[in-house]
Amino acid sequence: MQNRxxxxxxxxxxxxxxxxxxxxxxVVLSFFKNFLPSSAERLSHGIIGTLAAFVATWLFLTFDxxxxxxxxxYFDRKTIIRFLVGVLVGVSIMGLLAAGVMYFTNVxxxxxQNSNIxxxxxxxxxxxxxxxxxxxxxxxxxxxxxxxxxxxxxxxxITSILFALYHIVNGWTIASSFLGPAVWGxxxxxxxxxxxxxxxxxxxxxxxxLTTSAFGAKDNPTSIWTITPTDTVTTTFHGMDLTIILPxxxxxxxxxxxxxxxxxxxxxTNNSLA
Numbered sequence: 438m439q440n441r442x443x444x445x446x447x448x449x450x451x452x453x454x455x456x457x458x459x460x461x462x463x464v465v466l467s468f469f470k471n472f473l474p475s476s477a478e479r480l481s482h483g484i485i486g487t488l489a490a491f492v493a494t495w496l497f498l499t500f501d502x503x504x505x506x507x508x509x510x511y512f513d514r515k516t517i518i519r520f521l522v523g524v525l526v527g528v529s530i531m532g533l534l535a536a537g538v539m540y541f542t543n544v545x546x547x548x549x550q551n552s553n554i555x556x557x558x559x560x561x562x563x564x565x566x567x568x569x570x571x572x573x574x575x576x577x578x579x580x581x582x583x584x585x586x587x588x589x590x591x592x593x594x595i596t597s598i599l600f601a602l603y604h605i606v607n608g609w610t611i612a613s614s615f616l617g618p619a620v621w622g623x624x625x626x627x628x629x630x631x632x633x634x635x636x637x638x639x640x641x642x643x644x645x646x647l648t649t650s651a652f653g654a655k656d657n658p659t660s661i662w663t664i665t666p667t668d669t670v671t672t673t674f675h676g677m678d679l680t681i682i683l684p685x686x687x688x689x690x691x692x693x694x695x696x697x698x699x700x701x702x703x704x705x706t707n708n709s710l711a
Contacts, residue, residue, distance in 0.1 A: 448586035452579035462489035483566030490573040508581040509634045523640020531648035545665040568642035576629040597622030616685040623692025
């Protein structure tokens with residue numbers, strides 16, 4: 438029993454070290470943002486983060502004497518398709534979440550008359566490298582190494598926790614990090630395992646951020662919809678913000694159910710082949 442725990446601890450150490458190296462490189466390289474236009478802050482943030490994730494991945498793969506393909510990191514003709522499928526999945530999930538929040542809190546939404554769809558799409562383009570850098574940093578090397586050394590379930594849970602800790606280091610609160618990135622990490626993780634790569638989780642990640650950005654103030658041209666409180670609005674319950682708690686619970690349940698269904702089907706398939 439003790440040897441098994443020791444083996445798992447060693448397996449967890451390297452992916453954790455990877456995330457520390459990635460975050461440290463990101464912090465160091467972020468110094469160069471001072472030489473870039475402030476108007477391109479989000480884009481430069483994503484590009485620098487992607488560079489940091491690639492460097493960290495290259496360092497660890499070199500140490501392991503492995504190629505990028507060993508962690509399902511390569512580009513082929515299906516990569517774009519997987520990304521677009523991920524975008525559709527992400528938009529669908531966010532649409533259902535928005536509908537659920539509106540139903541349970543009586544909050545309404547309406548089209549922002551000052552919105553400009555072209556301005557919105559251009560303004561949110563940096564969300565693609567921002568999503569890609571985090572999927573590269575958490576659902577490529579760390580997830581694949583953990584999956585091979587432990588199990589699919591444990592690898593997804595651990596990388597989701599590491600994802601939350603990364604956001605805490607970046608200034609997020611503990612609650613927001615575990616109610617947001619951690620639960621979404623379950624969705625991203627199972628998508629990466631299922632699709633054998635990070636194209637699909639990157640698409641889901643991008644779509645989630647894109648849909649969130651579509652909501653804003655009516656004087657904001659980058660927002661497509663504005664939230665309209667009604668006379669019967671109930672956004673709190675015993676001091677809890679339902680607009681945050683309800684989506685988090687829904688994503689947590691969806692992530693856990695999807696993971697267990699996938700693992701059960703995989704087990705059935707393996708038993709049939711055996």
